[in-house]
Amino acid sequence: MSNRLNLLAPEVRANPYPYYAELRRSAPVCQVDPGGMWAVSRYDDVALVLKNAELFSSNTGRVTLLPPWIDRNPMVDSILLMDPPEHTKARAIVSRAFSTRVIPRVEPLLRATATAFVERLTPGREIDFCAELAVPIPATAIADLLGLDPALRAHFKRWTADFVAIAAATPEMREGIRATIADLERYLLEVIAARRAAPRDDLVSELLAARIDGVALTEPEIVSFLFLLLAAGFETTTHLLNTTMKILTEHPEVYARVRADPALIPALVEETLRFDPPAQIGMRQAKADVEIRGVKVPEGAFVAALISSANRDEQVFPDADRFDLDRERQVGLSFGYGPHFCLGAALARAEAKIGLEVLMSLPGRFEWAGREPEWNLGLLLRGPKECWVRYVV
Numbered sequence: 172m173s174n175r176l177n178l179l180a181p182e183v184r185a186n187p188y189p190y191y192a193e194l195r196r197s198a199p200v201c202q203v204d205p206g207g208m209w210a211v212s213r214y215d216d217v218a219l220v221l222k223n224a225e226l227f228s229s230n231t232g233r234v235t236l237l238p239p240w241i242d243r244n245p246m247v248d249s250i251l252l253m254d255p256p257e258h259t260k261a262r263a264i265v266s267r268a269f270s271t272r273v274i275p276r277v278e279p280l281l282r283a284t285a286t287a288f289v290e291r292l293t294p295g296r297e298i299d300f301c302a303e304l305a306v307p308i309p310a311t312a313i314a315d316l317l318g319l320d321p322a323l324r325a326h327f328k329r330w331t332a333d334f335v336a337i338a339a340a341t342p343e344m345r346e347g348i349r350a351t352i353a354d355l356e357r358y359l360l361e362v363i364a365a366r367r368a369a370p371r372d373d374l375v376s377e378l379l380a381a382r383i384d385g386v387a388l389t390e391p392e393i394v395s396f397l398f399l400l401l402a403a404g405f406e407t408t409t410h411l412l413n414t415t416m417k418i419l420t421e422h423p424e425v426y427a428r429v430r431a432d433p434a435l436i437p438a439l440v441e442e443t444l445r446f447d448p449p450a451q452i453g454m455r456q457a458k459a460d461v462e463i464r465g466v467k468v469p470e471g472a473f474v475a476a477l478i479s480s481a482n483r484d485e486q487v488f489p490d491a492d493r494f495d496l497d498r499e500r501q502v503g504l505s506f507g508y509g510p511h512f513c514l515g516a517a518l519a520r521a522e523a524k525i526g527l528e529v530l531m532s533l534p535g536r537f538e539w540a541g542r543e544p545e546w547n548l549g550l551l552l553r554g555p556k557e558c559w560v561r562y563v564v
């Protein structure tokens with residue numbers, strides 16, 4: 172038995188922050204479990220690891236995303252796992268297509284989704300906010316980005332759950348996961364063929380049209396990028412919405428202030444992202460022996476940059492454990508830092524803002540229904556699996 176901190180231990184999943192505080196204090200660069208990977212917990216070190224692609228490679232996912240029982244997973248060829256110079260070129264071209272136009276395009280669909288949620292509300296009845304709104308909002312956005320038939324949205328939760336489960340899949344789950352990858356790839360290739368024949372005003376058509384120095388994306392590159400959007404843009408935003416709801420119900424004074432002044436919604440979103448970020452870790456692999464704060468991290472070591480710990484670093488955020496809408500500096504490392512900074516940050520913020528605008532305009536408010544949340548199982552992302560609340564007027 173090692174006395175290393177296990178990031179997957181239930182008590183750590185339920186509330187990692189006291190453990191991270193201890194790491195920042197007494198072992199800011201150390202090995203943790205599972206697997207004895209290295210962890211950095213102070214803001215400056217997390218930022219350094221995330222931004223320095225010369226020393227820390229992002230190509231870490233092959234072990235977890237392509238175990239021997241899976242013969243294909245387009246996600247492993249996505250920009251998230253690339254290093255420069257390939258990453259620089261590929262990111263430039265997808266960024267061109269994934270422009271600011273994405274948001275105005277999905278906005279009306281998101282408002283319609285939030286309005287449908289409001290129409291289903293019954294005062295006094297317990298509902299799972301996660302299933303009712305925190306999943307439908309990003310599912311609507313991603314389905315639209317991927318160009319998928321709205322009827323397929325029902326499959327999204329299973330698809331993303333299968334993706335997230337690859338690393339920890341039991342033998343019984345394997346067949347289902349292989350089928351999910353094959354189904355999704357088939358759907359996406361159909362969409363790409365349809366848009367090639369008849370372009371529309373949508374992301375897939377723009378990805379097909381995008382050129383840098385006359386070079387276009389190949390079909391497998393587009394499929395990998397769309398796989399990444401599903402993996403990176405769905406569960407993250409669900410966690411953000413759930414966590415915001417949890418914080419509002421735990422801090423009635425914050426809830427009351429934002430209801431009275433919806434102009435505070437962006438501050439609420441930023442502080443929630445800082446306080447309890449959906450992406451807890453950025454994973455890297457040391458390309459050479461590296462010394463951080465006098466500790467040698469050996470070449471080849473996996474390094475967990477603890478984003479959620481950096482966001483609570485007292486050196487950067489005074490009184491960091493306090494949820495504070497009026498914080499002078501709110502932006503932490505929740506969307507990463509450096510070359511891999513989240514491409515969907517503006518979209519995620521817009522999704523949260525639209526959902527919250529609808530909630531704040533309601534005549535009533537939500538109360539926590541008293542059930543302790545169960546936390547999801549992934550290592551990199553953290554959020555409650557369900558979010559039971561009661562609407563009271």
Ligand code: HEM
Nearest residue numbers: 250251403404407408411450453506507511513514515519
């Ligand atoms: C609250 C919601 C979200 C959070 C907290 C989040 C967080 C992150 C983080 C931390 C990274 C960097 C990972 C690393 O450096 O290893 C990242 C990358 C990325 N995110 Fe997000 N994300 C969110 C929503 C979205 C959405 C909605 C999309 C798109 C639909 C998206 C697309 C991406 C992409 C494409 C990358 C890879 C960028 C690259 O490798 O160059 N994300 N995200």
